Amino acid sequence: MSLHAGEDGSRFAGEARRGVTVWFTGLSSAGKTTLGRAVEAQLRARGCRVEILDGDEIRQRLCRGLGFSKEDRDENIRRIGYVAEVLTRHEVIVLVAAISPYAAVRREVRERIGAFVEVYVNAPVQICEQRDVKGLYKKARAGEIQGFTGIDDPYEPPTAPEIECRTDRETVEESASKIVRCLEEGLWLAGAR
Numbered sequence: 001m002s003l004h005a006g007e008d009g010s011r012f013a014g015e016a017r018r019g020v021t022v023w024f025t026g027l028s029s030a031g032k033t034t035l036g037r038a039v040e041a042q043l044r045a046r047g048c049r050v051e052i053l054d055g056d057e058i059r060q061r062l063c064r065g066l067g068f069s070k071e072d073r074d075e076n077i078r079r080i081g082y083v084a085e086v087l088t089r090h091e092v093i094v095l096v097a098a099i100s101p102y103a104a105v106r107r108e109v110r111e112r113i114g115a116f117v118e119v120y121v122n123a124p125v126q127i128c129e130q131r132d133v134k135g136l137y138k139k140a141r142a143g144e145i146q147g148f149t150g151i152d153d154p155y156e157p158p159t160a161p162e163i164e165c166r167t168d169r170e171t172v173e174e175s176a177s178k179i180v181r182c183l184e185e186g187l188w189l190a191g192a193r
């Protein structure tokens with residue numbers, strides 16, 4: 001689709017704003033929320049329409065009541081995926097930060113949404129456990145939480161993500177800039193300043 005100058009409210013002739021879902025997957029404390037916020041800030045500064053869907057927040061609201069069985073985790077991802085799909089259709093850049101441990105349901109939401117960039121937020125589990133931002137690894141080790149991803153529940157790493165961020169080796173700024181660059185190269189930022 002090509003719009004004429006000003007038709008879509010953008011300042012760029014011939015460029016339509018496009019929506020895309022940027023899906024951050026990785027272990028707890030790998031850096032999904034941190035990178036999501038950093039990318040959000042960069043995109044907002046460029047005048048993009050951005051929405052962040054954070055797994056922890058969503059579980060308090062849209063997915064309240066869902067647990068951590070495989071079935072509930074998949075349902076959680078499907079609901080987040082649905083919201084991301086609707087927003088993407090309305091030309092928003094959607095940043096999803098959710099562990100999303102199972103490859104099949106990630107593939108399912110990718111296929112539904114279409115405009116989809118997968119970011120594998122990768123740090124070794126030992127590093128994530130050292131960070132333990134929410135103190136959940138400690139609880140899992142103490143047996144207070146069962147079925148914790150990376151400890152006693154599976155995480156299926158993406159095999160062909162568009163972007164991989166090794167957050168134990170890169171700074172937040174390096175990882176965030178890499179993601180924004182990838183969006184630029186994929187022309188997802190057309191129409192933005």
Ligand code: ADP
Nearest residue numbers: 027028029030031032033034133167170171172
């Ligand atoms: P998640 O959302 O994956 O559970 P968080 O973003 O809440 O993880 O926490 C990641 C932690 O790792 C933060 O304390 C962050 O400051 C730290 N960190 C160190 N290096 C990086 C990096 N390159 N990218 C993201 N986070 C990093």
